Amino acid sequence: MRYIRPLSIEDAVGLLAGSTGTAAILAGGSDLLVRMKGGFVEPDLIVDIKAIEELSEIRETADGFSIGAAVPCAVLGESAALKKAWPGVVEAAKLIGSKQVQGRCTIVGNLCNASPAADSVPALVAAGARASVVGPGGRRTIPVGSVPTGPGKTSLAKGEIIEAILLDKRAPRSGDAYLRFIPRTEMDIAVVSAGVNLTLDEHGVVTAARVALGAAAPTVLLVEEAAEAIIGRKLDEAALERLAKVCFGACRPIDDKRGTIEFRRKVAGVLAKRAGTTAYARAGGK
Amino acid sequence: MAGVAVSTTINGDSVEYLCQPDETLLDVLRDRLGLTGVKEGCGTGDCGACSIILDDRLVCSCLVLGAEAEGRRVETVEGMAHGDRLHPLQQKFLEHAALQCGICTPGFLIAAKDLLAKNPDPSEEEIRFGLAGNLCRCTGYDKIVRAVQDAANVMKGA
Numbered sequence: 001m002r003y004i005r006p007l008s009i010e011d012a013v014g015l016l017a018g019s020t021g022t023a024a025i026l027a028g029g030s031d032l033l034v035r036m037k038g039g040f041v042e043p044d045l046i047v048d049i050k051a052i053e054e055l056s057e058i059r060e061t062a063d064g065f066s067i068g069a070a071v072p073c074a075v076l077g078e079s080a081a082l083k084k085a086w087p088g089v090v091e092a093a094k095l096i097g098s099k100q101v102q103g104r105c106t107i108v109g110n111l112c113n114a115s116p117a118a119d120s121v122p123a124l125v126a127a128g129a130r131a132s133v134v135g136p137g138g139r140r141t142i143p144v145g146s147v148p149t150g151p152g153k154t155s156l157a158k159g160e161i162i163e164a165i166l167l168d169k170r171a172p173r174s175g176d177a178y179l180r181f182i183p184r185t186e187m188d189i190a191v192v193s194a195g196v197n198l199t200l201d202e203h204g205v206v207t208a209a210r211v212a213l214g215a216a217a218p219t220v221l222l223v224e225e226a227a228e229a230i231i232g233r234k235l236d237e238a239a240l241e242r243l244a245k246v247c248f249g250a251c252r253p254i255d256d257k258r259g260t261i262e263f264r265r266k267v268a269g270v271l272a273k274r275a276g277t278t279a280y281a282r283a284g285g286k
Numbered sequence: 287m288a289g290v291a292v293s294t295t296i297n298g299d300s301v302e303y304l305c306q307p308d309e310t311l312l313d314v315l316r317d318r319l320g321l322t323g324v325k326e327g328c329g330t331g332d333c334g335a336c337s338i339i340l341d342d343r344l345v346c347s348c349l350v351l352g353a354e355a356e357g358r359r360v361e362t363v364e365g366m367a368h369g370d371r372l373h374p375l376q377q378k379f380l381e382h383a384a385l386q387c388g389i390c391t392p393g394f395l396i397a398a399k400d401l402l403a404k405n406p407d408p409s410e411e412e413i414r415f416g417l418a419g420n421l422c423r424c425t426g427y428d429k430i431v432r433a434v435q436d437a438a439n440v441m442k443g444a
Contacts, residue, residue: 003290003307003353026351033349034330036308046307048354074343098419099397101331103343104350187418 005048009055009134009163012047017136017159019045025161026050027070028104030097031113055163058082064169066132069108069162073120074099076107086167087282088176088195088275092123095180098187108162114148114219117190121148122214123178125222126195129167135160145212148219171208173200175282177275180214181267183258190215191259194247194271196279198235204285206230211243211276213268216251223250226272235280243276244269294355296321297365305352312336314352315362323363323392327421334420337393338362344400346419363392366399374437374444375399384433386424394420398434406442410435 006012016023021044024032035041049055055068058079065082073093076082083090089107096105096119107120111131121144129144136159144165149155156162180193193214201207211226229242253264289304296319305314312329315321315338327333329348336347339361366373375398378384385391394417401408401416408416413434414427422430 001307002288003351005353005356026354029349029351029354030331033310033351037329037348043308046351048351050354072343097331098334099344099400099416100334100337100346100419101349103340103345186415 001042001044001046003046003048005051007051007053009049009052009161012049012052012161013134013136013159015045015047016161021045023047025112027106027109028072028101030101030105031109049161062169063166065167067107067165067167069106069164071106072103073105073107074102077102082167085170086127086176088178088197088279089120089123089127089129089167092120092178092195095119095178095186107165111144111147111165112154112156112162114150114152114154115189116148116151116218116220117193117215118148118220119178119180119190119193119214121220122193122195122212123176124165124195125212125220126178126197126210127167127176128197128210129165131162132164132166133160134163141166145220145222150218171199173202173283173285174198175279175284177278177282179271179275179278181259181271189258192216192251192253192264192268192271194268194275196272196275198230198276198279198283198285200280200283200285204234204280206233206235206239206280206285211247211272213247213251213272216253216264216268218252221250221252223247223272225250230276235276235285240273240276244273247272290353292353292356294358294360296360297362303352307351307353309352310348311338311350311352311355311360312347314355315347315360318352321362321364325389325392327389327393332421333390333393334397335390335393337396337420339396339400342403344397344419361396361399363395366395373399374440375402375434378433378437378440379430382429382433382436384425384429385422390420390422390424394422394430398437401434402438402441407438408434 024043176197180190182188209227248269325335327335
């Protein structure tokens with residue numbers, strides 16, 4: 001096995017594209033090293049991307065935010081500007097693991113690990129986040145939701161790296177929120193989860209909405225009917241009930257030791273309602 | 287496999303070592319450098335017994351490769367006391383009997399040091415959340431929380 005720490009994204013792409021055998025990208029390592037230890041993966045090449053300077057930055061641009069692939073989740077929580085604009089994304093990222101894991105884990109890693117229960121992914125999909133992908137063929141920008149294609153599988157081709165997650169500049173009167181259900185108070189994997197992102201007009205009427213569910217299907221679910229159910233009205237009790245009902249119906253969860261299908265469907269609705277209420281309040285709705 | 291040559295700083299001292307590319311920093315610290323204060327509990331980032339501070343971030347050394355320490359600063363429990371003078375956290379862990387078997391203790395001490403560096407006056411809830419990445423199967427955590435609260439008081443007065 002070789003360990004290489006390139007200084008540029010082009011070098012990293014070249015190494016991955018030219019590799020024979022199994023190559024792995026190392027950012028926080030909180031998934032990769034566990035898989036290596038468990039014998040699930042034996043990389044011939046590890047490309048550590050943390051020495052690539054621009055990947056370790058959160059940049060605020062005219063268009064919004066660019067979060068580098070090597071930025072640990074702990075740093076997301078320390079960015080006041082990001083927290084103010086996208087509190088739902090930050091609260092989701094902060095739910096991943098312990099303090100120790102927070103110091104290493106990244107949202108790009110969370111996305112590329114492609115667990116259906118990944119905490120940051122529903123929040124990013126609700127936020128309409130995009131991934132900037134660099135590969136041998138150049139750069140492309142794709143919706144975050146198109147990265148995971150199934151448990152542990154992504155749409156990325158050989159040699160491709162997600163260099164950053166892009167979040168739009170916020171429209172006025174916007175808010176987002178993320179909630180998950182776990183049987184403990186923290187340090188657990190989502191049984192089911194919901195991210196909601198809203199923009200309101202000056203009367204508190206929802207003008208734009210995105211609702212995403214986690215651990216409710218093999219990949220994150222963007223529930224367009226849930227958005228349609230609340231756009232054009234205030235988020236009152238009746239709208240919240242419709243939101244919950246649509247989310248209940250949209251789930252395609254599994255039955256396992258952490259929750260039954262019935263339980264997950266019900267809780268998905270409850271969480272969508274609660275996350276919706278918080279996002280609405282954050283957007284200034286009353 | 288070719289060895290990786292690493293230059294790093296551990297507890298303020300410059301250290302150089304050779305390690306295998308797939309060797310964890312936990313194994314390097316314990317088996318190559320004799321710093322056995324870091325413990326292997328789970329080896330998968332769940333228990334916190336191998337906690338260290340890496341460039342001012344609390345991390346599990348089992349989830350870091352030895353090669354990644356190049357050019358960085360590592361703090362372990364061995365760097366907490368000054369000669370015979372214990373760190374206030376160590377002193378208070380003793381006074382409050384905040385340990386039984388002791389395997390988790392170095393990880394708790396480092397995690398508590400990181401917690402108090404970032405939040406010198408934590409509430410009980412903040413301590414419990416802050417130390418949630420460290421597992422102890424003996425104490426039930428109450429004595430640990432009290433020791434950290436007491437150490438925080440001492441350190442504020444210092």
